[in-house]
Amino acid sequence: MKYWLFKSEPDAFSIEDLFALPNATDHWDGIRNYQARNIMRDDMKKGDKGFFYHSSCKVPGVVGEVKIVSAAYPDHTARDKRSKYYDPKATEEDPRWCMVDVQATQQYQEVIPLTTLKQTPGLEDMTLLRRGNRLSIMPVSAAEWRIIRKLAR
DNA sequence: GCCAACGTTGGC
């Protein structure tokens, strides 16, 4: 099993929003970065787990956990002209972009702030903390997963 | 709102 981190701006889509949906499940659409797409398409597997991370907000940080409940499949918003994720280059034969389904499994009582992660031993090499990394989904090692979970309440 | 860092685009 692998571990991941899903970044989202809470103003657009928060962990509360995910919990409010039936089965606390939704598709993670709108990925329009090739590196992130390749991770999703090639490496994410049903049953993997992930952190839900709130970005571009008052206290950026890890707010809970999700489970990946489907393998990658075509992101239909790429072919929807009304979607803000519309991509004219996406076709039925070559959908270009994909998404997975995620289910919220836990919301922490308190956010684990980015500032705490930065100060926590063992997380020095975390992709999230590496300079200039702007991927919206990224890998988390098993060791990092364990360390971060211990910080949660 | 600023700005550093990075990805994408398009002219050549």
Added chain:
DNA sequence: GCCAACGTTGGC
């Protein structure tokens, strides 16, 4: 295939 210009991300 190079690279300048531009757009986006996201912490501060």
